[in-house]
Every structure is written in C-alpha cells, then in structure tokens.
Amino acid sequence: MDQNSDIIILGIESSCDDTGAAVLVNGELLSNVTYTQDVHKAWGGVVPELASRAHEARIIPVVDAAIKNAKITKQSISAVAFTRGPGLPGSLMVGVSFAKSLALALNRPLIEVHHMQAHILAHFIRTPGVEYTPPEFPFICLTVSGGHTQIVKVHAADRFEVLGETIDDAAGEAFDKTAKILGLPYPGGPLVDKHAQEGDPHAFRFARPSLKGYDYSFSGFKTSVLYALQKWQKEDPDFIPKHLDDLCASIQFTITEILMDKLALVLKEHKVKDIALAGGVSANSEVRRRFAELAAAQGCRAHIPPFAYCTDNAAMIAASGHFKYLAGDFSSQNVMAMARMEM
Ligand code: KG4
Ligand code: ZN
Numbered sequence: 001m002d003q004n005s006d007i008i009i010l011g012i013e014s015s016c017d018d019t020g021a022a023v024l025v026n027g028e029l030l031s032n033v034t035y036t037q038d039v040h041k042a043w044g045g046v047v048p049e050l051a052s053r054a055h056e057a058r059i060i061p062v063v064d065a066a067i068k069n070a071k072i073t074k075q076s077i078s079a080v081a082f083t084r085g086p087g088l089p090g091s092l093m094v095g096v097s098f099a100k101s102l103a104l105a106l107n108r109p110l111i112e113v114h115h116m117q118a119h120i121l122a123h124f125i126r127t128p129g130v131e132y133t134p135p136e137f138p139f140i141c142l143t144v145s146g147g148h149t150q151i152v153k154v155h156a157a158d159r160f161e162v163l164g165e166t167i168d169d170a171a172g173e174a175f176d177k178t179a180k181i182l183g184l185p186y187p188g189g190p191l192v193d194k195h196a197q198e199g200d201p202h203a204f205r206f207a208r209p210s211l212k213g214y215d216y217s218f219s220g221f222k223t224s225v226l227y228a229l230q231k232w233q234k235e236d237p238d239f240i241p242k243h244l245d246d247l248c249a250s251i252q253f254t255i256t257e258i259l260m261d262k263l264a265l266v267l268k269e270h271k272v273k274d275i276a277l278a279g280g281v282s283a284n285s286e287v288r289r290r291f292a293e294l295a296a297a298q299g300c301r302a303h304i305p306p307f308a309y310c311t312d313n314a315a316m317i318a319a320s321g322h323f324k325y326l327a328g329d330f331s332s333q334n335v336m337a338m339a340r341m342e343m
Contacts, residue, residue: 007325008078011318012063014095015087015115016147017046019058020314023070027322029127031069032308032315033062044186045176052090059098066314077108079330081321084112085338086147092337100333109330111321114341117160119143119278120152121323122309122316135274135303142263144287145279146172146187149216151266152343157323160343163266164214171255171281174218178225178251182240192248193284199249204228206254214266221254256286260294267298276303280311
C-alpha cells in the first residue's frame with residue numbers, strides 16, 4: 001500500500017474499563033485490539049481508580065499491538081483519534097494524554113471523538129473482504145450501554161438528535177444491578193442472557209415504567225425486582241438458586257419490552273428506512289431478536305453490529321475519526337477530557 005496517500009487513522013478508547021486501539025486505513029479496519037480489565041470483577045462494578053491505573057499500564061502495549069497487527073508504521077499515521085468523553089474522568093485522561101503526546105511527537109492532527117456518537121458510527125466500520133451495507137441517513141439508533149440509553153435520530157455523521165433517553169439507570173445498569181441482586185458477578189448482563197436461554201420469560205412479572213414520551217426509566221423496575229426477591233427469599237432462602245433461569249429470563253424479557261415499547265412509539269412518528277442498535281446491551285440475544293422483529297413489523301431494515309463493535313472498542317473511535325478527518329474537523333493540543341458531554 002502507498003502509505004503517503006492513504007488515510008490512516010489510529011483510534012484510542014479509554015472511557016471506562018476497556019483499553020482499546022485500532023487502525024483504519026482508507027475507512028477499512030486493519031486492526032482492533034481491546035484489553036478488558038478484569039480487576040473490577042471482585043468489586044461488583046468498575047472502580048474508577050483501578051480503571052485509570054489499568055489504562056496507564058495497558059495503553060502502550062495495546063497501541064503497539066494495533067500498529068503491529070495492521071502492519072503499518074507509526075510514522076504513516078495520518079491522525080490520532082481519541083475518546084474525549086463522556087466517561088470516567090481518570091480513565092479518559094489516560095487516553096487523552098496519550099493521544100496528545102503521540103500526535104505531538106508525530107506532528108499529526110488530533111481528532112476528538114464523542115463516545116456515544118462513536119457507538120452509533122460503529123455501523124460504518126468496514127472490514128476487508130466483508131460485504132456490508134451501512135444504514136442510510138437519516139436513521140434511528142437505539143443506543144444501549146452500561147452508562148447510557150438513548151434513542152437518537154442520526155441525520156448525518158455529524159448531526160445527532162437525541163429523541164429520548166433514560167432519566168435514571170441505563171439499560172446495562174438495569175441488567176447489571178438486577179444481576180447483582182441475584183448474586184451474579186459483574187458485569188451481570190451477559191450472565192443474565194446466558195441463564196435466560198434455559199428459563200421461562202413469563203415466569204415472573206416485574207414493574208414497568210409509566211413514563212410518557214420517549215424517555216426511559218429503569219429505577220422502578222430495579223426496585224420491584226429487589227422487593228420481590230426479598231419477599232420470596234424470606235419464604236424460601238433457596239429461592240434464587242431454584243429459580244435462577246426463570247428469574248433471568250423474566251428480567252431480560254421485561255428490560256427488552258421496556259426498550260422496544262419506546263422505540264416502537266418513536267418509529268410511529270419518525271418514519272425512517274433504517275433502524276440501528278448500538279452499545280454493549282445490543283449483544284443481548286433477546287434485545288437483538290425483538291429489535292429484528294420490530295424492524296420487520298415496521299418495514300424497516302435492522303442494523304445490528306457484530307459483537308466486537310457493540311461493546312467498547314477503538315474501531316468505532318477510528319471510524320468516527322475517519323469522518324472527521326475527511327471534514328477537516330481537528331482538535332487543538334489544549335483539548336481536555338470531558339466526563340459529561342452533550343451529543
Ligand atoms: O457499551 P459498553 O461496553 O460499555 C459502556 O459504554 O457502558 O456496555 C457495557 C454493558 C454492561 O452493562 C454489560 O452488562 C452489558 O453492556 N452487556 C449485556 C450483554 N453483553 C454486555 N447486557 C445484556 N446481555 C448481554 N449479552
Ligand atoms: Zn460504551
């Protein structure tokens with residue numbers, strides 16, 4: 001490849017507990033390395049101080065591996081894209097400082113990326129030899145992660161309209177917190193999904209929010225799971241192990257129903273050809289199934305990214321960086337991490 005005329009974007013992700021680096025050449029993904037920190041497992045959730053320390057320890061080997069796997073040289077990089085926010089301040093700071101130093105050393109432009117926009121733009125990641133048609137603008141994206149739950153109308157790669165979002169817990173938190181009540185380790189979402197495969201989704205009924213409009217709320221649901229389990233465990237201390245699969249299936253069913261009900265409401269009023277799913281919770285089997293069903297019922301095309309691009313990754317940061325590179329949208333060396341960031 002002629003590395004002088006190629007657009008080579010190095011993407012760096014460090015917003016939470018995954019350290020990621022990826023290389024995108026002319027819009028095609030050549031490498032994507034993710035180091036998932038397991039230090040948090042013992043604590044039942046992400047410990048910010050441990051997360052930033054783990055990012056510091058891993059960022060250099062992760063970036064080196066991404067460059068090596070892509071078979072490029074550091075000098076051939078056209079720009080360094082990084083997650084500016086939202087996320088954990090200490091975690092973000094590691095990626096931001098690293099990206100700034102590298103861009104300065106290489107004398108290349110810096111590109112800041114909004115983590116939630118990147119989850120959506122993960123739909124535009126192209127991998128060599130894989131046929132794939134990305135969603136057409138405007139499309140509606142349901143972004144469901146551990147920190148956020150949003151329904152976004154995506155007008156263009158740089159124009160995002162938030163139609164609805166959670167007023168309390170995110171969908172991923174609803175999975176993780178109810179899993180914790182069941183005694184499952186962090187992150188509980190994937191384990192709830194696993195146990196749910198063997199359970200009856202209608203075995204138990206939990207509260208659903210009665211919120212009007214497009215916003216979500218999961219706190220009432222979470223409390224209803226907690227109170228119901230406290231009551232059932234009083235009657236039978238082995239209630240959870242005896243009914244774990246049914247509990248997981250019912251929890252998963254309810255969270256999915258809450259997600260899909262609002263999305264269906266949005267789709268009634270916003271007619272689009274394409275709908276997309278993004279964020280860690282889009283790895284959930286029931287969410288994927290119901291999303292595809294809803295799309296078919298509405299006559300829309302459903303876009304569900306491969307698993308590796310659902311959870312936090314740097315490929316989505318590099319893909320977002322590519323759009324911004326083409327638009328000449330660069331950041332200055334004074335850019336700072338932002339824990340909270342508007343779409
Ligand atoms: O997008 P992500 O990797 O990180 C954030 O930006 O938050 O999402 C992580 C979330 C966690 O809450 C995790 O439990 C959830 O995604 N998750 C799942 C599944 N896989 C990941 N939730 C339910 N079912 C799954 N299969
Ligand atoms: Zn994320």
